[in-house]
Amino acid sequence: MAEPTGGRPLLQVEGVVKRFPIRRGVLRGAGAVHAVEGVDLAVGRGEVVSLVGESGSGKSTLGKCITGMIRPTAGRIHFDGVEVSGSSRGARGNFRRRVQPVFQDPRSSLDPRWAIERTIREPLDAFRIGNKAARAARVRELMDLVGLPAHLSQRKPSELSGGQQQRVAIAAALALEPDLLVADEPVSALDVSVQAQILNLLADLRQRLGLALLFIAHDLSVIEHISDRVAVMYLGRIVESGTVSEVFTDPRHPYTRALIDAIPRPDPTQRMSRTRLIGEIPSPVNPPSGCRFHPRCPVAIGVCSQDDPQQTTFSSQHRAACHVAAAQTASLSELPHERAWL
Numbered sequence: 001m002a003e004p005t006g007g008r009p010l011l012q013v014e015g016v017v018k019r020f021p022i023r024r025g026v027l028r029g030a031g032a033v034h035a036v037e038g039v040d041l042a043v044g045r046g047e048v049v050s051l052v053g054e055s056g057s058g059k060s061t062l063g064k065c066i067t068g069m070i071r072p073t074a075g076r077i078h079f080d081g082v083e084v085s086g087s088s089r090g091a092r093g094n095f096r097r098r099v100q101p102v103f104q105d106p107r108s109s110l111d112p113r114w115a116i117e118r119t120i121r122e123p124l125d126a127f128r129i130g131n132k133a134a135r136a137a138r139v140r141e142l143m144d145l146v147g148l149p150a151h152l153s154q155r156k157p158s159e160l161s162g163g164q165q166q167r168v169a170i171a172a173a174l175a176l177e178p179d180l181l182v183a184d185e186p187v188s189a190l191d192v193s194v195q196a197q198i199l200n201l202l203a204d205l206r207q208r209l210g211l212a213l214l215f216i217a218h219d220l221s222v223i224e225h226i227s228d229r230v231a232v233m234y235l236g237r238i239v240e241s242g243t244v245s246e247v248f249t250d251p252r253h254p255y256t257r258a259l260i261d262a263i264p265r266p267d268p269t270q271r272m273s274r275t276r277l278i279g280e281i282p283s284p285v286n287p288p289s290g291c292r293f294h295p296r297c298p299v300a301i302g303v304c305s306q307d308d309p310q311q312t313t314f315s316s317q318h319r320a321a322c323h324v325a326a327a328q329t330a331s332l333s334e335l336p337h338e339r340a341w342l
C-alpha cells in the first residue's frame with residue numbers, strides 16, 4: 001500500500017501472511033486457510049486508515065497480527081521503526097502499550113462483574129502506573145475524554161447502553177496513552193443513531209490526542225468521513241488503496257466499485273444506476289487462481305483467471321491490483337453501469 005506522506009510511518013506492515021492450518025472436519029490436515037496473503041500497509045502518526053472488505057476477507061486476522069494477538073506466518077511488522085513481529089518480549093511489551101485494540105462487541109472486552117471505574121483502571125494497575133490517587137484521577141480524566149459522566153463510574157456494564165459500553169472500552173484502550181488504536185468494526189454492533197456518536201468520538205480523539213487509527217469495517221459507508229486513506233481487502237489481499245477521495249471518486253478496482261455502489265443513497269436517480277455485488281466470497285482454503293476476484297468480476301478478461309495482477313500505481317497514494325485497471329487510462333466509472341456484478 002502507498003505510504004502516508006511525511007517521514008517514517010508509525011506502523012509499517014510488509015508482506016504479512018497468515019495461514020491457519022486446518023485441524024478439524026473433512027479437510028483436516030489437507031491444507032490451510034489463507035486468511036492474509038502478502039499484505040503491505042502503512043499508517044502514519046495521527047493518521048486514520050480504514051481497512052474494508054466483505055466478511056471473511058481477512059481484516060480481523062490482519063488486525064490481530066498488528067496488535068500482536070496472533071503471530072504472522074510470514075512478513076514483517078515495524079512499529080515506530082522497530083520490528084515487532086519477531087521481537088524480544090521487552091520490545092513487544094512497549095509496543096503492546098502503544099498499540100491498543102478496540103473490538104466490535106464492547107461486552108467482549110468488559111468484565112461483567114467489574115464497575116466501569118475498575119475496567120478503565122485495570123491497564124494502569126497492570127503496568128503499575130502512578131499511585132492510587134493518580135490512577136483514580138486518570139480514570140476520571142479518561143471518562144471525561146470519552147464523554148462518560150462521572151456518576152456512572154460504579155455502574156456495571158449491564159447497566160449501560162451499547163454506546164456507553166463502547167465508550168468504556170475506548171477509555172480503557174486509551175489508558176496507557178497509545179499511539180495507535182486498531183478498531184475492529186467498533187460501531188457495527190451499535191444502533192445506527194449511536195454509530196455516528198462513536199465515529200465522532202474517534203474523530204475527536206484523533207484531533208485532540210494525535211492518535212492514529214486503523215479502522216476496520218465491512219462496508220464503505222461508515223468510513224468516508226473519518227478516514228484519510230482507505231485500503232480495500234478481498235480474500236486476504238489489499239486490492240486497492242489510496243486517499244479517501246481517490247478511492248471514493250475514482251475507484252480503479254471493480255471490487256471497490258461494487259462496494260461503493262452498495263452504499264445506500266437517498267437520491268433515486270443514483271439508485272437506478274446502482275450495481276450489486278452478488279455471489280459469495282470464495283473459500284480462502286482454495287482461493288481462485290489468477291486474480292482472486294475473477295469468478296465474480298463483470299469485466300474479467302482471459303488473463304484474469306491465470307495471472308495474479310500486481311499493484312499498479314495511479315498516483316503517489318493510489319494503487320490497485322487489476323489487469324483491466326492497469327490497461328485503462330480512463331476511470332472505471334466509464335464502464336457500463338446497469339449490469340449486476342457476477
Ligand SMILES: Nc1ncnc2c1ncn2[C@@H]1O[C@H](COP(=O)(O)OP(=O)(O)OP(=O)(O)O)[C@@H](O)[C@H]1O
Nearest residue numbers: 020033035054055056057058059060061062218284
Ligand atoms: N483461528 C482461526 N482458525 C482458522 N481459520 C480462521 C481463524 N480466524 C479466522 N479464520 C478464517 O480466516 C478467514 C478470514 O477471517 P477474518 O475473521 O480475518 O475475516 P474478516 O474480514 O474479519 O471477516 P468479518 O467481516 O466477518 O469479521 C476466514 O475464512 C476465517 O474463517
Ligand code: SF4
Nearest residue numbers: 291294297304322323
Ligand atoms: S484483474 Fe481481472 S478479474 Fe481481477 S478485478 Fe481486474 S478485471 Fe476483474
Ligand SMILES: [Mg+2]
Nearest residue numbers: 059060061184
Ligand atoms: Mg472481522
